[in-house]
Amino acid sequence: MIKAILIDDEPLARSIVMEYLQAFPEITIAQECDDGFEGVKAIAQHKPDLIFLDIQMPKINGFEMLELIEQPPAVIFTTAFDEYAIKAFESRAIDYLLKPFSKERFEKAIQKWLQQRNQTETKANTQTLLTEEVRQPEERNRIVVKEGSNIRIIPVHEIHYIEAYDDYVKIFTQKEMFLKKKTMSFYEQSLDPAQFVRVHRSYIIHLQQLTKIEPLEKETYLALLRSGVKVPLSKSGYAKLKVVLGL
Amino acid sequence: MNLSSPSTTRKIASAGVAGWLTLVIVEAYVLVSTFNFSWTIAFADAVNMNLLLGTAGYITFIFLRYYQPSPKNAAYLLVWCVALAFLCTQAHGYLMRWNLFPEEQAYHAYLKDSNLVRGLLLWLMISLIGVISWIWFYLQEQRAGEKREHDTAKLAREAELSSLRQQLQPHFLFNSLNSISALAGSKPEEARKMIQQLSDFLRGTIKKDDQQLVPLQDELKHLQLYLDIEKVRFGHRLRTIVEQAEESGSMKLPALLLQPVVENAIKFGLYDTTDAITIRIETLARDNQLIIRIENPFDPKTSQPRQGTGFGLTSVQRRLYLLYARNDLLSTREIDNMFITEIKIPQPA
Numbered sequence: 001m002i003k004a005i006l007i008d009d010e011p012l013a014r015s016i017v018m019e020y021l022q023a024f025p026e027i028t029i030a031q032e033c034d035d036g037f038e039g040v041k042a043i044a045q046h047k048p049d050l051i052f053l054d055i056q057m058p059k060i061n062g063f064e065m066l067e068l069i070e071q072p073p074a075v076i077f078t079t080a081f082d083e084y085a086i087k088a089f090e091s092r093a094i095d096y097l098l099k100p101f102s103k104e105r106f107e108k109a110i111q112k113w114l115q116q117r118n119q120t121e122t123k124a125n126t127q128t129l130l131t132e133e134v135r136q137p138e139e140r141n142r143i144v145v146k147e148g149s150n151i152r153i154i155p156v157h158e159i160h161y162i163e164a165y166d167d168y169v170k171i172f173t174q175k176e177m178f179l180k181k182k183t184m185s186f187y188e189q190s191l192d193p194a195q196f197v198r199v200h201r202s203y204i205i206h207l208q209q210l211t212k213i214e215p216l217e218k219e220t221y222l223a224l225l226r227s228g229v230k231v232p233l234s235k236s237g238y239a240k241l242k243v244v245l246g247l
Numbered sequence: 248m249n250l251s252s253p254s255t256t257r258k259i260a261s262a263g264v265a266g267w268l269t270l271v272i273v274e275a276y277v278l279v280s281t282f283n284f285s286w287t288i289a290f291a292d293a294v295n296m297n298l299l300l301g302t303a304g305y306i307t308f309i310f311l312r313y314y315q316p317s318p319k320n321a322a323y324l325l326v327w328c329v330a331l332a333f334l335c336t337q338a339h340g341y342l343m344r345w346n347l348f349p350e351e352q353a354y355h356a357y358l359k360d361s362n363l364v365r366g367l368l369l370w371l372m373i374s375l376i377g378v379i380s381w382i383w384f385y386l387q388e389q390r391a392g393e394k395r396e397h398d399t400a401k402l403a404r405e406a407e408l409s410s411l412r413q414q415l416q417p418h419f420l421f422n423s424l425n426s427i428s429a430l431a432g433s434k435p436e437e438a439r440k441m442i443q444q445l446s447d448f449l450r451g452t453i454k455k456d457d458q459q460l461v462p463l464q465d466e467l468k469h470l471q472l473y474l475d476i477e478k479v480r481f482g483h484r485l486r487t488i489v490e491q492a493e494e495s496g497s498m499k500l501p502a503l504l505l506q507p508v509v510e511n512a513i514k515f516g517l518y519d520t521t522d523a524i525t526i527r528i529e530t531l532a533r534d535n536q537l538i539i540r541i542e543n544p545f546d547p548k549t550s551q552p553r554q555g556t557g558f559g560l561t562s563v564q565r566r567l568y569l570l571y572a573r574n575d576l577l578s579t580r581e582i583d584n585m586f587i588t589e590i591k592i593p594q595p596a
């Protein structure tokens with residue numbers, strides 16, 4: 001028995017997947033979800049082997065939803081947006097179905113997955129889906145985080161700085177701090193480099209928040225943020241900062 | 248060849264200087280070998296005459312830059328050249344005879360005898376410079392005109408393309424086709440109906456001209472097709488209310504103006520909340536203006552100005568500006584959880 005979950009905000013788009021799945025009696029749909037919030041809950045509850053995932057959905061999109069799941073299952077994207085295909089494959093998706101897709105195309109995607117699954121323990125494949133950096137389809141302008149059972153959307157302009165914390169990063173805003181299981185280099189790459197600079201192995205700062213650079217000792221510097229927080233600059237971080245600021 | 252590039256200008260200038268120097272040397276040599284004048288006199292004569300010629304030529308060049316006679320008025324140019332040649336001859340004689348070499352009798356005689364020939368020669372040279380300048384500026388003008396025309400055509404094409412893109416959202420089209428594909432298996436009758444609606448909608452979109460004014464009731468009929476398709480796609484999540492004031496029905500507005508605004512409202516509403524939403528479209532007539540209000544719910548907490556809001560509306564605003572030369576016809580405001588877009592269309596008096 002294979003458990004699958006179907007996440008798409010259009011009921012008819014879900015019904016066509018259900019219809020095509022009749023050819024695979026071994027796959028059962030544990031739940032149909034209207035949006036990413038439901039999807040996160042359903043995945044935690046059912047621990048499915050496979051999810052069918054739309055990209056443009058209410059509140060958080062498919063990529064953002066994946067970021068919230070610790071051990072994501074295999075993913076087949078179903079979407080009308082062909083501009084996301086590359087990103088989807090970068091995220092190690094099994095396949096990418098462009099709506100409207102035919103029954104044959106759908107079956108091919110499932111076969112591909114079944115084969116991969118039999119050949120190896122594809123757990124490895126699915127785990128890398130998220131530890132391997134899932135990039136945003138467009139310029140990242142918000143970060144989605146999980147806070148207990150709540151999902152919070154942080155616009156990037158509210159971020160003051162980001163600090164490394166073991167396997168996590170701490171994201172600091174005016175009043176709050178959020179934990180997210182991501183690497184520093186992920187944010188270094190996905191945030192706008194004109195606004196966010198990695199000034200240290202453990203720190204990325206938002207340039208808008210920077211008020212002053214002050215020397216600490218010989219050849220070492222501190223960045224002073226608006227909020228009063230002081231962030232150490234590494235040698236290369238200081239050099240990068242000077243370039244971005246045009247000094 | 249680019250006629251106005253600095254390197255071309257420099258080349259032409261140096262060719263001019265070289266030509267001028269050659270003229271001076273040849274003339275001086277002729278004077279020495281034919282009339283046995285001293286080299287001093289010969290060079291003074293040649294330099295002076297060619298300086299005058301250069302000045303006259305330069306004046307002609309500048310004159311033609313700012314005023315280019317049409318071929319019909321070419322006679323003015325002729326008169327101008329004759330006058331300049333006459334002035335130059337007189338000035339040359341005056342300067343040479345009274346100021347530089349008052350004692351040289353033989354030279355004086357030569358000056359007197361050569362007046363006519365000298366005048367003719369000057370006239371020819373000035374005319375030559377005039378004609379070349381005239382052609383030069385004419386060509387430049389023409390090239391600039393061609394470039395302007397080319398740029399204008401390109402702009403117009405781009406505008407047309409972008410307006411097409413805006414009317415026919417590929418995502419809308421593909422998602423609708425996907426819905427039809429789903430219905431085709433389970434409810435063929437409904438699939439057929441949706442194909443009909445989609446066809447009617449597309450036909451209406453293609454047929455209409457951007458500049459055309461249509462009665463509100465026609466535009467709303469077209470919009471209804473769009474709304475019906477979206478309702479099939481989003482099922483229970485999307486409700487629409489259209490309230491039309493009776494007297495507004497026959498008022499006119501630019502064709503296909505409302506659909507992008509409503510599309511924007513639907514996207515904004517549907518993707519910013521997870522609940523069922525209602526889009527309200529209200530039309531009324533006030534002060535000889537057609538007013539259309541479109542309301543969609545949104546979540547003020549998470550809704551930083553999403554790209555969706557701005558983009559669709561900017562192009563509508565731009566279109567209204569192009570048609571009415573006014574920037575105040577489209578406005579938006581937020582009341583609690585409602586985002587309201589208001590469009591005013593002035594009616595002809």
